[in-house]
Each structure stands twice: as structure tokens, then as C-alpha cells.
Amino acid sequence: MSPGLSSWQLLLLCLGVFRQEARVEAQAGSVPSAAKTLVWGPGLEANIVLPARFLYIQAVDGSGKNFTTSPGEKTFEVKIVSPAEQFTRIWTQILDRQDGSFLVRYRMYATYTDLHIHILLKGKHVAKSPFILKGPVYHEGCNCPQPSGSVWEAHMHCPPSYPQIDRDLSLFGSVDPDRNAQEIPKRFGQRQSLCHYTIKDNKVYVQTYGEHVGFRIFMDAILLSLTRKVQLPDMEFFVNLGDWPLEKRKPTENIHPIFSWCGSNNTRDIVMPTYDLTESVLETMGRVSLDMMSVQANTGPRWSEKNATAFWRGRDSRQERLELVKLSRAHPTMIDAAFTNFFFFKHDESLYGPLVKHVSFFDFFKYKYQINIDGTVAAYRLPYLLAGDSVVLKQDSGYYEHFYNELTPWEHYIPIRADLGDLLEKIQWAREHDKEAEKIALAGQQFARSHLMGDRIFCYYYKLFKEYARLQVTQPKVRKGMEFVEQPTDDLFPCYCHRTTTKDEL
């Protein structure tokens, strides 16, 4: 794998920001009620530290009925201040989800003693506004780990378990860091790109193997971010930086624990949220537009106005993608699928048509039916597709991401065969069962909203590391050849971490 950007990422970077025409009309005659409107979410809790904090507003009218269309983009006003400070450096954005609800995100550039969140409707306080977060309210850059993992998990409202973690780790009765430090580099270090990490006293150390280690930045970033928030157990583990999962041995053989961004039916790697989703949560690189939050405000026209042709754009990274484009050329009224890039196969224009220009991801949601088809491995766009309000037609695949296990076919997506043999049939089904298809679209969206946001991603990593660390039967060590991965220094807004002096929060 090249350490450069994949075309998928390029497509993300090339996004033009697509603004849909405001759909202002609310339910006939109704106006939101400041008293009845609902406000909730992790952004109302001081102890949930995230790179971008977020909360939700659901517009409710005077009779207690939820709005299901936008009451107007500018309906609510959000002001976040710290009364003790002269200036509050907080970037706030209100995202209109067009379904009567709003996603408010804010990013703090400094740590504050108290934070007051004012949510206003025509100058009147909404629900229990102002919401007061008793400080200290730490910002993302503050290195202030909660010493107790279980306290942190409780603050974060982490789910008690993740089925994928249980499944992945069930193959390992124990993990021997000493042995792995010997065997894994020998087995994979020559041909693959790997990182060997040690976490010791909540500090991160790493040694890389292989040539293409550029993707290490994603792993370093999540580890540094996590260790600023919570004390991680001492542990030692290997991360596969390549696309393909590596551990092909049978569970009965001497299998090695390898952390990968993608799992497969034929391998035993331990999956983590993909680097793409992780980066979307961390926003370390100042992501241009596509992340799990902005996508929620850009889901295109409402269902009844979406185009009933199935849609797909991408590059030629797998044979089935070629088949899909051929199918589209034979049935253009059913499928609009085209390549934006040719890289892996020889481009035959008579078979696959001309290359087309990149389409903004937000424009995908002008179409009702989104085809999700493997690329090199699993298509990492699935979280974003689910977050929209189109229905996903998901190819059966041997590849999976950390959350696929929790998805149910016909509930969250419409399944299609791996060879796409039933794709036309499934599109036809969706066209003839419009209400059911819409319901699946909304269930998928609900799943993305509740399972694929930043708080859950942090919980997943923490849980995975905690459970894994428990399996270790020898002491994790900082090995010869490892380098210390330093926390970025925040000279501009240093923070005072109260936890390093008082332990009474335990």
C-alpha cells in the first residue's frame, strides 16, 4: 500500500461544499416551543472530553409534537461562554439535520473552569438552558488523563461490551508480549508495514517495520488522544498499517494478535475503527468537509424528492466494481455507476465508459439507493453512507469493519450478493417497497448517529485495549529500538490538570 492518499481520500478532499436549498416550511402552522424543545448529548457533560464536543436539539411544537422537517436553519442560537473568562475561545457550529433536529458541535481551544451553554429560541432559553458544565472543562489538547478507567468509561457512557471485541479476543487465551516481540517482527516485519507499540505508564513508544509507515500518524494520534483522556493499562501490541488483514493461520495454530483496520472472514486480525473514521473523529488534519457530523447536515433532498436510480462513484479497485459499471451501462435507468479513477485494471473505455468527474459526497444523497461495494478491502465510506438518509445496498463481503457485526441486513441496509447477481432485483424491490426502503434508510441513519460518533469510537479503542491488556501474561516493556511518541506541546493554551495533584476523583 502506498502511504499517499487513496482516491477515496482524494475524493473527500476535492469536495465542494454542497448547500441544499433551505427547506423552511415547518409542519403547517406550528412553531417550536422553547419549553418543549429537547436538548441532550455528550456535549452537555463536562467529563466527556472530545476533539469536537457535540449535542442535539430536537424541535418540538407547543402540543409536544416533534418536528420532522426543519423549522429553519436559524431557529436556534447557541452561545457558549465561560463566565470567569474575558474571552472564550470556542468555535461553535449548528448543523441543521433537516428532520426537525440539529447537531451542535463545538471545539474548545483552551480549558475552562465552568462552561455555560445557552440555547435560545427567539431570545428565550430552550429546555433547561443555560446548561452549566461545572469545571474544569478540559479541551482536547489538555494532557489530563482520568486515572481510573472505569470512572472514565462511566463518564463516557461506554457500552458494557462490543460483540466484535469479544469475538476477536476470544481466539486468544493469553497474549505473551515477550514472545510476540520476538515472533511477530520475524513473521511479518520483512514484507509488511507494522508498528510495534508499547504503552508504559500511559506513555506511548513505537518501533516501525517496513517501508510504508506513513499511516502510523493515525495510530499515534488516537493513542496520544486517548492517553490525554484516560490512563491506559501497560500493554504491548502490533498494528498492521496495510490494507489487508494478515493473520491467516487457523485458530488452532499459533496465531499472533495483530491489530488491523479491516477484518476478514479468512483472517484472525483484531479489528479497530478504520484510520479514516478515526481521523474523522480526531480531525487532526483539519478535515475539509466530510466527517460524521458534517455529513448529517448534508443529506440532500428529502426521501420523496430523491432520484430512484441507484448511485455509485469510485475507482477500479476490485473486479466487482467493473461488473457494477458494466451493469450500469446495460441498465442506465436502474443504476448510475461510473469510475472517477482507473488505477488497478487496464481502462477499456468501450467497456467501462469514460471517466467521470468526482462528485461531492454530499451529492450522493440526491439518490435514494447507495451501492456499497468493496474496494481493496471493505469500503470505508459505509459509515458516511449510513449517516445519510438514503438506503444502503450493501454487497455481501468477507471484509468487515469494527461495527459490521452490529448491523442487521434488511434492518439497517438491503443486502446484495457478493457477485452482485441480485442487484437489479434488489433495486426493483426497493422501488416497489418505497416505505420499507425508507424505513431501512432511517434505521441505518439512526445506527450511524448512535454508534459511529466520536464518543463511541473512543470507547471502542479503550475497551479493546483494556480487554487485550488483561490477556497479557508477561510484562509489557519498552523494547530496544523503540522511540518515545511525544504529546504535542500546547504553549498557546497550556492547561492546569487538577488530576495530577489531587487523586480524590478516584
Ligand SMILES: *[C@@H]1O[C@H](CO)[C@@H](O)[C@H](O)[C@H]1NC(C)=O
Ligand atoms: C421526539 O424526538 C426525541 C429525540 O429524537 C425522541 O427521543 C422521541 O421519542 C420523539 N418523540 C416522539 C413522540 O416521536
Ligand SMILES: *[C@@H]1O[C@H](CO)[C@@H](O)[C@H](O)[C@H]1NC(C)=O
Ligand atoms: C435520475 O438520475 C439519473 C442518473 O443520474 C438521470 O439520468 C435522471 O435524469 C434522473 N432523474 C430525474 C428525474 O432527475
Ligand SMILES: *[C@@H]1O[C@H](CO)[C@@H](O)[C@H](O)[C@H]1NC(C)=O
Ligand atoms: C462472511 O461471514 C459472514 C458472517 O459469518 C457471512 O454472513 C458472509 O456471508 C461471509 N461472506 C463472505 C463473502 O464470505
